[in-house]
Amino acid sequence: MNYLKRSRLYLTHKKGQSLLMLLIMSAILVFVLSGIIIQNAAISATNNVTKSAGTTITVSADRDKQFSKMRSSSSTTKTLTTPTVANTKIKQAGNLSTVAYYNITNTASVNASSFDAVSTSTGTSSGGMGGGMQPGGTTASAGDISVSGVSSTAHTTTFTSNEAKLVSGRNITASDANTKNVVIEKELATDNSLKVGDSITVKTTATSAKSIKLKVVGIYKAKTSSTAMPGNDPSNTIYTSYTLPASISGTVGKSSAVTYTLENSAKEKTTTKQIKNIIDSSSFSVSSDDASYQQLLQPMKNVQSFAKKIVWLVAIAGTIILGLIIILSVRTRQREIGVLVSLGESKLHIVGQLFAEMLTILIGAMVVALLLGGFVGNKVGNQLLSQQQTTSVATTSSTNGAPSGAPSGNMPGGQTGGGMRGGAMMGQTSTSAANKKALKTLNTSITPSSVIKLGGMGLVIIALAVCISAVSILRLRPKDILSGE
Incomplete structure (x- = not known):
C-alpha cells in the first residue's frame, strides 16, 4: 500500500x-x-x-567663536558681531535632493510707532525679545517690537509645535520675500484694534530712526501670552519675510540662520556634511536635531x-x-x-x-x-x-530639563531667542512634535x-x-x- x-x-x-x-x-x-x-x-x-519625522539641520552663528574673536580684538570697544551667510549659498544647500524644505531666519528690533506694544505686568519696559544685536552689525539698542523674519511661518518650530496658531488671515510664505507683509499676535491686535488688511508703522532703533509701514496679512495666537521676564511679552513678536529684517540691519542678500528639514531622516549625517561644504562653517555652527526621529x-x-x-x-x-x-x-x-x-x-x-x-x-x-x-x-x-x-x-521627558546646545539667539526651526525660548522649551517642543x-x-x-x-x-x-x-x-x-x- x-x-x-x-x-x-x-x-x-x-x-x-x-x-x-x-x-x-x-x-x-x-x-x-x-x-x-x-x-x-x-x-x-x-x-x-x-520620511515623516522631520529631522532638521540648523545653521546659526557660532557664539563661542564670536565671543572669542571679540575678546581677542585689539579694539578698546568690545562689540559682538553676528555673522551672516549669502542667501545664494543657503538656497544652493536647500536644493540638495535630501532636503524637503528650508526656513531662512533673520531678526531685528524696532519700536512701535502707530500702535502700542504689549506691556508685561512684571516689568517696567516693553522691550522686544530680539533687541540687543543686529545681524551683521554691532550691539544695538533694544526696541519694544521684535521682528522675526522667516521664509515660512508654517514651517517654524513655534507653529509646527502648536506654540502658536494662525487664527485669521494667512501665514508668511516664500512669496512674501521683499514685501512688508507681517503676521501679528492676537493680543497685540486686540489691544490696538487691528485686523487683517490694516497697516501699522514701526521705527528702527538707529540714531536716525526711519519709519517703516507694514501690512497685516495674518494674526496668530501665542500659546503663552506673557512671561515672567520683564519686557519679553511674546505678543510683541511680529513675523515677516526674512528680507525685511535684513534691510533694517543693512545685510540685504544675507541671513543669520537657516533650518533645513530633511526628506529622509536616515540621510542626516550625509546632508550635514554636504551643507558644511557649501556654507562656511568657520563662523557658523551646523547642528542637527533628530530627537523626534529617534523618539519615533x-x-x-x-x-x-x-x-x-x-x-x-x-x-x-x-x-x-x-x-x-x-x-x-x-x-x-x-x-x-x-x-x-x-x-x-x-x-x-x-x-x-x-x-x-x-x-x-x-x-x-x-x-x-x-x-x-x-x-x-x-x-x-x-x-x-x-x-x-x-x-x-x-x-x-526625563532628559528634557537639560539646556539645549543651540544658541538662544537663533533657535532651530527659524525661531529667535526670547521669553518663550530656551533649552527646556526646545526639549518640550521636540517631545510634543514627536508625540503629534x-x-x-x-x-x-x-x-x-x-x-x-x-x-x-x-x-x-x-x-x-x-x-x-x-x-x-x-x-x-x-x-x-x-x-x-
Whole structure:
C-alpha cells in the first residue's frame, strides 16, 4: 500500500489524535504568523518614520567663536558681531535632493510707532525679545517690537509645535520675500484694534530712526501670552519675510540662520556634511536635531525586535513540542511499524508517512492561523506599540530639563531667542512634535509574503520534528518488536 495513502487512512482513523495535533500546530502557527506580521508592520512603520519625522539641520552663528574673536580684538570697544551667510549659498544647500524644505531666519528690533506694544505686568519696559544685536552689525539698542523674519511661518518650530496658531488671515510664505507683509499676535491686535488688511508703522532703533509701514496679512495666537521676564511679552513678536529684517540691519542678500528639514531622516549625517561644504562653517555652527526621529524610531525598533524573538522562540518551542509528541506517537505505533518493515516496507517510506501526516495537519493548521493570526497580531502588536511609546516618551521627558546646545539667539526651526525660548522649551517642543507624529496603531495585515514565510517556517518545524523522531524509527528491528522485546 502506498505510504501516502496509509497516512490519509491513519489520520481519518485516529480522529482524536489528529485533532489534538491540529490544535497544537494551529497554536504554534498563529503565534508564528503574529510575529511575522508584527515584524513586517514594524519595518514598514520604521520606513515611514524616516520620511515623516522631520529631522532638521540648523545653521546659526557660532557664539563661542564670536565671543572669542571679540575678546581677542585689539579694539578698546568690545562689540559682538553676528555673522551672516549669502542667501545664494543657503538656497544652493536647500536644493540638495535630501532636503524637503528650508526656513531662512533673520531678526531685528524696532519700536512701535502707530500702535502700542504689549506691556508685561512684571516689568517696567516693553522691550522686544530680539533687541540687543543686529545681524551683521554691532550691539544695538533694544526696541519694544521684535521682528522675526522667516521664509515660512508654517514651517517654524513655534507653529509646527502648536506654540502658536494662525487664527485669521494667512501665514508668511516664500512669496512674501521683499514685501512688508507681517503676521501679528492676537493680543497685540486686540489691544490696538487691528485686523487683517490694516497697516501699522514701526521705527528702527538707529540714531536716525526711519519709519517703516507694514501690512497685516495674518494674526496668530501665542500659546503663552506673557512671561515672567520683564519686557519679553511674546505678543510683541511680529513675523515677516526674512528680507525685511535684513534691510533694517543693512545685510540685504544675507541671513543669520537657516533650518533645513530633511526628506529622509536616515540621510542626516550625509546632508550635514554636504551643507558644511557649501556654507562656511568657520563662523557658523551646523547642528542637527533628530530627537523626534529617534523618539519615533525607538518604539518601532523595539516592536520589531520583540516580534523577531516571538517567531524564533515559538518556532524552537514548536519544534521541540512536536518532536516529543511524534516520538511518543512512534512508541505507541512500534508494532505497526515492525509489521510494515517485516513485510519489506522501507524505513524511509515510514518516515515519509509520518512527514505526510504532519504535512496534512500543517495545511489545516495554516488555514486556522490565517483566520486567527491577523486578529492576534493586531492586538499584540498595538498593545506592544503603546507600551513602547509610553516608555519612550517617559525616557525622553526625563532628559528634557537639560539646556539645549543651540544658541538662544537663533533657535532651530527659524525661531529667535526670547521669553518663550530656551533649552527646556526646545526639549518640550521636540517631545510634543514627536508625540503629534507618533504612530498610534500598527498597520498589521496578512500579505502574500507573510503566508510564504509562514509556510516555510511550518515546513521547517515539521521537518525537524520528524527528523528527531526518525532516529528511533531507524533503530527499530522487526524481530525485536514482533517478539515483544
